Amino acid sequence: SQQGEEDPQALSIQEGENATMNCSYKTSINNLQWYRQNSGRGLVHLILIRSNEREKHSGRLRVTLDTSKKSSSLLITASRAADTASYFCGTSYGKLTFGQGTILTVHP
């Protein structure tokens, strides 16, 4: 069964807008990782946040983690058409378990 569940399932925005995706999980984790998948390609690692961290930044990406609510969010600021992809959160407790992903479409 899936550990992480992303929300929304699909998100459509205009270039320049911010995109926020959420991930909820059920059990304890060591860390949480976000990945991007372009159509027909493998997953690309974006950012890893440890269970004792609350926020992490990488370029236009901002990830938050709330272990009390068992949830994480990925914010992409000033989105570009090239950000169009599926985004997955992977929760890690020995092995990495992925949710179903959020399909992000950024219109030019």
Add this chain to the structure above:
Amino acid sequence: DSGVTQTPKHLITATGQRVTLRCSPRSGDLSVYWYQQSLDQGLQFLIQYYNGEERAKGNILERFSAQQFPDLHSELNLSSLELGDSALYFCASSEFGTDNQPQHFGDGTRLSIL
């Protein structure tokens, strides 16, 4: 480019057959993971190897087996294939196989069962 190489890119075969998928990890990575991605099941972890030894097992069917060779490349063997085995199979690698490291994914093998 992740540095992880998977072959073949596409595979079309029939029910009941057996296939072998191959993966070369990123240079320097000792651990290899196999995942299955399908529309109904999503991305499922199958199995992990570290330096030739099995480290973790996920939702891998008994008809499936894998191994990691001394040169660290890995093979996933799928036998008695069923229509439901049609999916994208990904290999990923990481340096030490611990869960606090990112995994680097290949572009997958798309398996179609006719």
